[in-house]
Amino acid sequence: MQVPAPFEYERASSVEDALALLERLGPDARVIAGGHSLLPMMKLRLAAPEHLVDINDLRELDYISDEGGEVRVGAMTRHRALLESALLGERFPIIHDAERVIADPLVRNRGTIGGALCQADPSEDLSAVCAALGASVVVRGRDGERVLDMVEFHRGPYETAVADGELLVEVRIPAHEHAGSAYEKVERRAGDWAVAAAGAALRMDGGTIAEAGIALSAVGASVTSERAVASLRGATASEEAFAEAGRLAAEDCSPTEDQRGDVAYKRHLAQELTTRALRRAAGRALRQEA
């Protein structure tokens, strides 16, 4: 029987209460949202916090709001709500692509976007989605808020810029006209971690790519490829451009061999999935589903 090591449990009633608890309890406290990453780690004793601060009662962080130029998603919004949001599906189809293949419906009933991002698992999907979309996150502490882009936020595997005593409260996703996005993932079976995955977002100006975002998952610590993104800027949307960006992204990723595949296979997937994601993103941007 796997059970977590002993800890003290506190349930926060508001964001302010959560921040006060985190300040009082110090660095040995961890925030628990849906718990579907943290609890398995605690059962395996990969994590053993002395205090858990449960933020599941913070309904104030469960929202998806359209601010015109951007969509704001509260940190406690669960995967299921992301998948069921018509607004997100229309503005950012990459989110629905990814949510359909994140774990399984039971896990999606509990897991949250804030928890997923803060876990910063190198195989986690929403970090790549948010990076591709150029999203930023809002981190709140007792002294105020900080707004960080995904590069500033995501420090590496299991490490983010959220400091002790701080809480991720919101994700902000810029919305553009003539934009499209897509997520492609290969997994061995339903609900498994990705062998490799790629997300792409494109903003079009006629047939020309005005701006691109590419982010990969499960193929190394660095999820973006600046060279791939740069190769697309100003280029004509074409199979050649997508293939070249895929090639660059695959070169820039750093997969490791494990039970899901060897390095060459994962690199091949990174290339192919990036190309496919770009093709679909462009199709969607031009309102023609590829």
Next chain:
Amino acid sequence: MQVTMTVNGDEVTREIEPRLLLVHFLRDHLGLTGTHWGCDTSNCGTCTVQMDGEPVKSCTVLAAMAGGHEIRTVEDLERDGVLDPVQQGFMEEHGLQCGFCTPGMLMTARALLDENPDPSDDEIRTAISGQICRCTGYTTIVRSVRWAAEHPAEVTP
């Protein structure tokens, strides 16, 4: 610490350790052993119960986190000797097989049908995709849920 939640319509209060998982709370503290406990790693889904009407894996929820919420387990499906249509369906279409994953499958099926009374086979397969049947017999499970969809109870409690 003390935890209070509603289980199968009854409010229960128990003194627990914060690290107690919901599955063990149900089985060991309340004696509701219909909820099975399988892989321990949040993969197999055999421990599935409903929390506020949604299926969740009870090995990945702390009992403390369930405080104040409504939990429904497989023991609550049959009423006054009358089986829930999903239970009857699993009998009619041999969805039971070895029976180990059955309680979790039943709770997911009930939640699915409550929300979507006429799911497609694909929707049924998606709904149970987080639950493993090692009899390799998903075909009969899907048929069982379909049977239940085609034979809804006249009175839903």
